[in-house]
Amino acid sequence: MSVSRFLGVLFGAIALATTPHLAQAEDTLRLAVGAPNNWDTSIPEIGQRAGIFAKHGLKLDILYTQGGGETMQAVISGSVDIGIAAGTQAVMGAFAKGAPVRILAAGTTGAGDLYWYVPADSPIKSFKDTNGKTAGFSTVGASTHIALLALIKHFGTTTKAVATGAGAVTLTQVMSGQIDVGWASPPFGLQQLQDGKIRLIARGNDAPSMVNQTVRVHIVNANALKQRADVMKRFMAAYRESYEFLYTDPRGVRVFSEYSKVPEALAVQIRDTFMPKAVMSPEKVSGTDAIMADAVTFKTLAAPLSQQQLSELIQIPPKP
Template sequence: MKRRDALRLIGATIPAIALSSSRVWAAEDKFKLAIGQRGNWENSVCELGQNAGFFKKQGITLELLYTEGGGQTQQAVIAGSADIGIGVGTYGVMGASAKGAPLKIIGSSMTGANDLYWYAKTESGIKTIKDAAGKTVAYSTNGSSTNLVVLGLQKTLGVKFTPTATGSPASTLTQVMSGQIDVGWASPPFGVKDIDAGRIRIVARGGEVPEFANQSVRVMIANAGAFEQRAEAYGRVMKAYREALDWLYSDPAALDAYAAWAGTDAALAKRVRDEFYPKKNLAPDTVNGLDKLMVDAVTYKYLPAPLQADQVKKLVVAGTGPLAP
């Protein structure tokens, strides 16, 4: 081989070597995730997806922290102790952003609120949420989607009660059974066995607030500074998330994985997925009903006024740029 041809071959090889090196470096991308409420179907995507290898395939390693609810999740992202927050109430995110919090909405976690329900002890005499007038009704944390739905139930049904933050489904059940709280909240599979055994009864569902049906009540958020530094890597996180979500709805082995993770059985896992979490409701790439969400956020005093178009464009980056499907 002539020296000129050899040099040409080496020159052609360098970009390939550089690309290979870049991919090796990308394999070390690590993200800290804060996720509200371990155990429910929606919040299983990242951990089960990581266990199944979808994030590794995209060169991503996740460090997962489960919180008491969307309010705690949001604070972790704002503080920079988490790069991504999953399952955060949309009202709270918009309100925090309007006050200057460094947040980006990178995806929708849940459209609609059919997965959430409220319950009372069977012997309490509370059979519907209207029977809870003047009583305490639980939500997880301030700014969470459960907070949003409790406010929506009051508005929709015209019932006045006392919304009360109670934390996780487990701590809420303890407070209900001990008489500290009149009406608790949960999402399946938590509490389903207690309902079937007759210890508690469902008195309201999130679906009773019709305005939420086509709204992204929970979103995925990123710390704005971290996102701006690693936008391409965030794009790979979302690609892995989509692949993991597809797997959860297509492979029977995913139901077994969820059942083991949530401490339940495969039959209940299938019931939870099919009855409470239609796949379309978990589609991440569009934040649905944003204009109506802003109007309600003003009504409930999360926002002083609807966000301006430039504020929305700055905040909501789901499905755009490096996050595009």
């Protein structure tokens, strides 16, 4: 071998050895994500499209679900490693019963992105008019379920909560008269609102108890967390970087627009009106005492978790 060729091979080997993750195959993580195309669940998809997860040596295999309840069950069963946007109360309840689930990151604090609507010609003018009526939520244990129960409690109505599945399926049920009130989260339904086909009658934060609670969390199978601790730390590093990219880089809105198939102007409206940056911070599960009190009221928890239990449940890796 010539000297020049030898040096080329040597320097190439050194470059590979000193470049993180490029010298090895990407680690694959299976994700269950509730409500496709929504802003609050988009960060893994946005980060993957932007090449951020690949930079951290990760490939995401994303499965979309009908809502937080299905997402949590997929994580508990071990069919996926991580679940995006599961209802916090339901996660606490499952953990208290011994389910192998841990909180890897905070998802959404407050429920201002969730809203309930009726057809434009409905006699229902406000949530107070829903006595004896049916109102939809996605799946049992999802944040839509908890927020709806909180609205019913706050307004003191006899509304019947009905699991209706994802936003598109719910809209069909509302417009065909199968249920009286539907639920949605941006971008879904905004065009129908603008066109005057439906009317908004309540948002999740109309129930004051929801405003400061982290209503959705990102969860991980406990066994996967134990066995693949380094991979989960890299996931969180990539997630944090993707979160910053979505909010601080102009390309973030553009990538979301392409992913969700909504105009960029509407994506900006969703961000600024429904999902400001602080709401999506992954760093802290806020309002745990209030979350547990509501969970006991709604019979999701038999009793509040102890501080020791909370420390075991919440496993957010610290920022470097």
